[in-house]
Amino acid sequence: MLTTILSAAHSGLETIAIEVEVNVFTKGFPGITIIGLPNKAIEEAKERVKTAITNSGFEFPQSKIIINLAPADIPKEGSCYDLPIAVGILHAMGVVQLPKEKSFFYGELSLDGSLRHTKGVLLLALSAKQHSVKELYVPLPSSQEGAVVSNVSVFPVASLHELVLHLNGSKKIAKALIKPGNTESERLVAEFDxxxxxxxxxxxxxxxxxxxxxxxxxxxxxxxxxxxxxxxxxxxxxxxxxxxxxxxxxxxxxxxxxxxxxxxxxxxxxxxxxxxxxxxxxxxxxxxxxxxxxxxxxxxxxxxxxxxxxxxxxxxxxxxxxxxxxxxxxxxxxxxxxxxxxxxxxxxxxxxxxxxxxxxxxxxxxxxxxxxxxxxxxxxxxxxxxxxxxxxxxxxxxxxxxxxxxxxxxxxxxxxxxxxxxxxxxxxxxxSGIYMNGSMKNKHISDFVQLTTKASQLLKQAVNAYNLSTRTYFRLIKVSQTIADLEAADAVTETHVAEALQYRVRVE
Amino acid sequence: MKQQNFSKGRTGEMIAAQYLKRHGFEVIEQNWHTKFGEIDIVAKQNKTLVFVEVKLKFGDKFGSPEEMITNVKIKQVLMNAEVYLLTHPEFENYKRRIDGICIVMEGETVSRLTHYENLSA
Incomplete structure (x- = not known):
């Protein structure tokens, strides 16, 4: 019987939907074959999935199983396909029902059937809308990452057994809610004051x-x-x-x-x-x-x-x-x-x-x-x-x-x-999509920076006297702007420019 | 221990040979030896030559007999089959395939016998 489960692969910061097709044959010699350019971590998923299913109290089928990760031409890596493969096999055997909504299954299995922290859950949750996915089944330790994204239901899965109960409707898993974070409590602790x-x-x-x-x-x-x-x-x-x-x-x-x-x-x-x-x-x-x-x-x-x-x-x-x-x-x-x-x-x-x-x-x-x-x-x-x-x-x-x-x-x-x-x-x-003076491009400088006449005069003199490059000229303005911002000044004056200049002259 | 394994193998081959005969195969060889190894059973049916690897287990304490048939084992059978064909030119025009027969015994009785066709495919 053929089952298709949706999972995902990451390429840089992009997320690609991957269809995990699981076919459990009625004839043929027992064994699992994974195709679709898997790497070693995915090859080894065979053993993890097999053991996790057995240890969760389900019977692993004595049949020939072929798993295809589509699209077939993208190389896949990582351990996140354990969960979709396991759910696919269990569904093909008729043990579990699939959710009605389009859902992502994502996560690494432990041999005892529990789910391990898996990287990339935030990106998965962010891409859910783009792939019109409504539900996300991810490992419990990683679920807080996904819970950040609104308009997608993130289900924190602790173990395979729990997930089967949830999907069959006998015991529901509560959706992950974001814990209110305290920004100040998470600040960096420096070695020195x-x-x-x-x-x-x-x-x-x-x-x-x-x-x-x-x-x-x-x-x-x-x-x-x-x-x-x-x-x-x-x-x-x-x-x-x-x-x-x-x-x-x-x-x-x-x-x-x-x-x-x-x-x-x-x-x-x-x-x-x-x-x-x-x-x-x-x-x-x-x-x-x-x-x-x-x-x-x-x-x-x-x-x-x-x-x-x-x-x-x-x-x-x-x-x-x-x-x-x-x-x-x-x-x-x-x-x-x-x-x-x-x-x-x-x-x-x-x-x-x-x-x-x-x-x-x-x-x-x-x-x-x-x-x-x-x-x-x-x-x-x-x-x-x-x-x-x-x-x-x-x-x-x-x-x-x-x-x-x-x-x-x-x-x-x-x-x-x-x-x-x-x-x-x-x-x-x-x-304009930037947050600090240091990231300003030249067009931002002309849009946002207000120089007094005296300040621009001083700049001109400095460029001539020190033979400063065009880039240096613009960078000087940015630093002057920051100095003005530290004083909450409305415009950049010659004192700000003068201070910026003294950091510019290289010590030889 | 070795002696026991050997007799176990012979029992398995006997059971498998009987099974094949019942299902319309003609058993040509049983436990055919070469320098490199052996073929448990060589049988034929409608112009197809079948090389059969037999695995027998007592109980399920030590896993299923299927787990004992690995890719390496299949390759061995394949090699021995080549040798067999070289020494038996009369089967030149036959189709060939490799089958597996897995037997689980509980005491004196066979509790399961599964015949897998075409392992090398």
Whole structure:
């Protein structure tokens, strides 16, 4: 007998409906064959389904079974077809009835018949409308992801046995309801608070501006001056995600399996740290079946690259295009996919291999050739895309010892100011689909940024005096706008531009 | 133990041969040996030569006899069948196929006998 069950496959952030056709023969030698380009995980579904059905108290048919995953030419992967295959076999045997509404079945089976957390449920729920699907049967630990989407009924299935009772109408499963999430309780906990860091007020100010507007920032300084500490403290001043951003981020996290069991929407802004041995594909995304990289996981949040010049040259250069466009296009033989990658880059580096170039007290031991080689890693086009350049010098010993007198602002206070500045930006920009100054394109700048006459005069002078590129000119305006937003000013004045300018002149 | 398996095999072949005869097959060989292995039963019916693999189990404690017939086993039978055809040119114009007969015994009686036609298809 032939049965067709609807399930889904993910390609990038798109969802394709997959028909799982199950035929249980009356003649033929017993055995299961799965066709339709399955990968190893799906091949092994045979054993999982067989054992799960037996352990749920049903009899597994002693018959020849053929399972076809249609459309047949798309390669399928993952463990989400366990549930549709099991339901198909049980229906073909007449054990279970199928729901009247068009439904997706999706989830991995455990040998005891219970369902395991399966990645990609949010995307499945979002695509339900497009495929005119009304009901969703997903594993209980993943159901909160799907419950976010309205106008589709999500049934959290704990075990195969429960599902059979539900479908036969003897004991209904309650629809999954979204647990009211508390955005503040889910904020990131930073390792360091800004008031633990002594001095470095210049860098703190720059980091505040960067976090407020989503601008890229580059820190340079000798070893031990606190670059890494400063960058890690940024996690504590990031504002929560807006509902739109949260959905975008959760989509990426759902498809990469980064949402823990029972998890739902992500409200904490991503803060990703990549080690300098990270491969190009690990950072940008790719693979024979394209997979999002770190820059996509840092979408709407921060990507921190410590020891910036130690990264492979090709890895760094590949950041250029996504930094400009806010998305990355990955093309492989299997197809072309687009992933969002609107991230804020924080990079930290030493000025030279020994680390003490330009230090007032210690002498640099590097040869000019070594310094040239080190700094040539940071190419002009790449550095041109970084809005704020900050020098982080060594803190003097006196300040360290008498640091009780030095007043420092806590992360919580800075965060409040940033949230306010973000609200201003959100009000201004959200209609055009962007949320922060850092993501503004040139057309947005002419639409939204109001410069006073004095401010534009100063800009003009600066461009001529420092030979700034066109891109730098526009990036300067964006940073000036963020500084104005931090002060809740109506227009960008020359003081804002002047401050933005001082982060632009590169420390040599 | 080995001795027991051997006698079990012979019992199975006897039962299967009787079954085939009852169903209009002519049994040509039983337990035919080559250097590489053996064929449990060679039978023919209407110009079709049938190579039969017989599996016998006592009870269901150790799973079904069907589980014992794997792709590897079918390949073995296929190879032995080739050898058989080489040494018996009189069957050159016959159609050929591989069948399986699975027998489950409860004590002295046969509780189930299933005949699967054309395993290699």
């Amino acid at each position: 800004f008031n633990e860091i002594i001095g470095q007020n210049h860098a703190k100010r720059a980091l505040t501006i960067a976090a407020a507007g989503g601008h890229n920032l580059f820190m340079q300084g000798p070893p031990g001056s606190g670059k890494t500490m400063l960058a890690r403290a940024v996690a504590g001043i990031l504002p929560p995600l807006s509902p739109e951003e949260s959905l975008e981020v959760t989509k990426i996290y759902s498809v990469t399996g980064n949402i823990p069991p029972g998890g739902s929407l992500i409200w904490a802004r991503p803060f990703r740290i990549s080690h300098h041995t990270t491969s190009r594909i690990g950072l940008i995304g790719g693979g024979s079946k394209p997979h999002p990289g770190e820059i996509s996981l840092a979408h709407c949040g921060v990507l921190f690259l410590d020891e910036f010049p130690e990264f492979a040259r090709s890895t760094l250069e590949s950041l250029r295009q996504p930094m400009e466009d806010g998305e990355v296009t990955v093309t492989r033989a299997a197809g072309t996919l687009k992933f969002p990658a609107d991230f804020m880059l924080i990079a930290a580096a030493n000025p030279c291999p020994c680390g003490y170039l330009g230090d007032p007290k210690r002498e640099c031991t590097c040869s000019p050739r070594m310094i040239m080689k080190y700094q040539s890693k940071l190419s002009g086009p790449l550095m041109d895309r970084i809005d704020l350049h900050v020098s982080v010098p060594v803190v003097e010993a006196d300040k360290l010892i008498e640091h009780k007198d030095v007043e420092t602002v806590s992360s919580a206070k800075i965060r409040e100011r940033i949230i306010k500045a973000r609200e201003v930006q959100y009000k201004r920009l959200s209609k």
